[in-house]
Structure formats: structure tokens, C-alpha cells
Amino acid sequence: MSELIVNKLRAAGCVFAEDEAKLLISAARTAAELEEMVNRRIAGLPLEHILGWAEFCGLRIAVDAGVFVPRQRTEFLVRQAIALARSGAVVVDLCSGSGALGAVLAANFERIELHAVDIDPDAVRCALKNVSMAGGHVYVGDLYEPLPATLRNSVDILVANAPYVPTESIRLLPPEARIYEGPVALNGGKDGLDIIRRVADEAALWLVPGGHLLVETSERQVPLTVEIFSRNGLTPRVATDQELEATIVIGTRT
Template sequence: MAVSAFRPDRSAVVRRLRAAGCVYAEDEAELLLAAADTAETLAGLVARRVAGLPLEHLLGWAEFCGERIAVDAGVFVPRARTALLVDIAVAVTGPAAAVVDLCCGSGATTVALARRLAPRWLAAADVDPAAVACARRNLDPLAVEVFHGDLYEPLPVRWRGRLDLVLANAPYVPTAAVALMPPEARLHEAPVALDGGPDGLAVLRRVAEGAARWLAPGGHLVVEAGETQLDALGAVLTAVDLLPTVHRDDERDAIAVTARRPG
């Protein structure tokens, strides 16, 4: 007896997603339909999405800078606005650079840097073991090493004072504001990837202090921050003798801050 072909009802999926508050219901429906090969699989995916699970965790991947990046459950989902960090990093970094991507999460920004730069050394690091495992899946094919540890602590000491670029998509949401984030983030991503301490700058302060020691003269730190944090972050950077510049992209609703070590 022939098995009937799977014929999903796209409009019904769109309606369920829209009713659940999914802003891009049509696009999400297409992705879920493509990921399901049976009615049961599709029903499960839609039910979990309606329940609030991030689409990227359901699919197992996210699109970032034109790359499909594996994203495991619980790992920070790369945001489209963070592409500005990559654009700015590429713009300020010269050839054959030594590059480290801190707070790398899934490794999305590191993959983008590997594609767009020709570094003499490129590595990534994260304190979250789940993120490190995910990043290694994405970066092993590119022969990029991923270190497990707190910011600069796990990096080889031979690179101290020799890095041309430090990129860090560090957490910068103030602790009190984490509870106001969309449920997709606050319930399904690691808190360590979101919580930036009382004013959101606790991790960025440490990133800046370390950059002053790990960057070569003329090297750059590139980070993301919120509009209301720029004055305080600028003061942090200048206090450790780094020269900050703010870059905005209104279309992506993104802010990047570069800080150059003089020399």
C-alpha cells in the first residue's frame, strides 16, 4: 500500500505562529516546514516554537554574515546586529593579523572573521562549556582553536602584547534588565551570555583592562554596547589608555565601539 505524501498546511502553521506573537511568522513557517519530513515532526516543532523556544535552537542553526552557524540548545543565538562588529573589525585590522574573539558563543563572529580576514593566528574563547563545544563544531573545519576559560585567562601567554585585534561580544545587559528581555533569550540562553552586572559593564571593564595588556601597539579592541552606556564605557577605555571611537548602524540598530592601543 502506497504511503501518502506529506502535505503540510502552510497557512495553518503561519496562523499558529502569528497568534503566538511571532513577528516573522511567514519566514519562520518556511524554515520549520523545510526542517520537517513528517506531520508529527512539524507538529512538534511548531508546538515548541509556540511555547517560546528560539527558532534557531529548534532548527539547530542560525544565519550570520551569510554563514549557517550551528547553535546548540542553551547557547547564545547570534544577533543580526552583531554583524556590525565584524564589519568594523575587518575595517580596522590589517593583513596577517593576530586575532582573538572573546565571549565567542557559538563561534559565529569567529567564523565570519576567518572568512573575511587572512590572520596569521585566530582563536576564540568562552567561559560557558556548552558554548565552547558548539563553537568547536563550527570552527574545527577552519582549524581555529577554541579555548575554555574566563576571557584572556586560557590564551597562550606568547600572544600577550602581540594581538592586533580583540573582538568581544561580551554581555552588556544590566542585571535588573535581564528580566525584561524577551523570554526566548532570558529563558533559553545561558545567563552568563546576557548578564553584564549592575550597570552592564562588569565584563566589558575586564575586557578593556585585559586588552590594554594583550594588544600590540596600534592594535584594536572591538565591542558592542548600549547607547546609554557609551559615556561610561568611553571613560573605562580611556582610563586604560585605549582610544575609543563609536560606530553606529541605524539600519541594524547596532552600536560598535573600537578602542585603539596607541603606538
């Protein structure tokens, strides 16, 4: 049975067919359910949407259908945020999607005050499963708009895995992302930096002096991202991980 499933997945273009087969087999409760799950995967649905979860930084993060799947490269952003945070920190996860970033940060500290925001109601419902378990608060709305005003000048760590794919490049994404994840989680506008601009524009109003904003971006977008941060009172620093092909910009409120 397992070899047959592996062959089917491999024929459908699944690079990690053996690993995926093991996960599907362990998740299925009946042979009929397994067949349905395999067929959905062959049809192109993301494995994480079929399983209902994604592994991220060692945690099992709930991921509902249509919600952005946390990428392995984003683990680099989280590790950098953990290095800058401390117990008792106030953390805001903007464009939170499933709430994966905030959930991991909360798991690494005895106590943090966590707030997560997303504009997509489906993502917020998913984030509630992950962030509420960590004692965090989840809001639906546009960036900073739904956050309590009491958080102004109080945030120590602001993470924003904002969409940064240029609009014209979305058609080049793998079908798993292009078809099955919400466009609002991918589309960064003409140059890919529209949302990052808006995040940086207000960051200094919410961060404590010395607080940090961390965003993921592409290597090509780094010079403009650095300029955006500098223009908004943030001292920028670029960090990269070649193995994960990850690039982030960290801005510190001066």
C-alpha cells in the first residue's frame, strides 16, 4: 500500500513523496479516507491543508484550508526574533496568517504578551487555535487598526511576515500557493513592498525605544526595504541564511 502511494505521489510531482506518504497514512483513519487524501494531494492541494497542520520550528501549527502555509525559510525570521526578545516582552505578529510566528515566540519564553492581527477572517479563525493556546490575543483587521491603543510605544518585538510577491510575479508561483492560498497573503503590490511600507510607516508609533521590527523580504528587495526602514526612524540591519534562502530586515527604533 505505502509503495503504491509513494509511486502515485511521485508521479504527480511530489518531491518528498516518501515522507508525504508516511504522513498521509498516519493521519488517515480508514482506507477510504486515505484514498481521498491521496487523491486531493495528487490534485495539487497543499499537504498541510490536507493534514490540517504544518510543522514549524518544532511545533505543530494548525493550518486551515485557504490559509497561508508557514514556510520553512520563515523559521529564520523567528529565530532572529527569539534572539532579540526576552521574557515578559510585548510581541505583535502582524499579517499573522495562522499565527505561527507568534505561537513559536510564545513557546520559547516563560511569559510574553502576544497580539496577532490579520485582515483575513479565515486566517484569524485559524490563528485562534494556535495563539489562544499560548495565551495570546487575536484580532481581525488591517494591520495596526484593530490593536488596542494602549500598545502604542509599548511593543518590544514586531514581526510581520507581510506579503512581498510583486503582483506580476504571482502567476509564476507554484500552483499550491497560487491556487490554494489567499491572494491577500501573497500580493505585495507592484514592487512587492506595498504592505511592508505601511508596516514601517507606523512601526515607530508602536515600538518602545530600542524595539525591533522584523520582516521577511527577497534579496532583490533589500536595498529598497532598508531605505523604507531608514525613512521611518528605524535603524536597519540585514540578516540572511543561505541554507534556507531566507532574507530578513530588522529595524530598531532609535
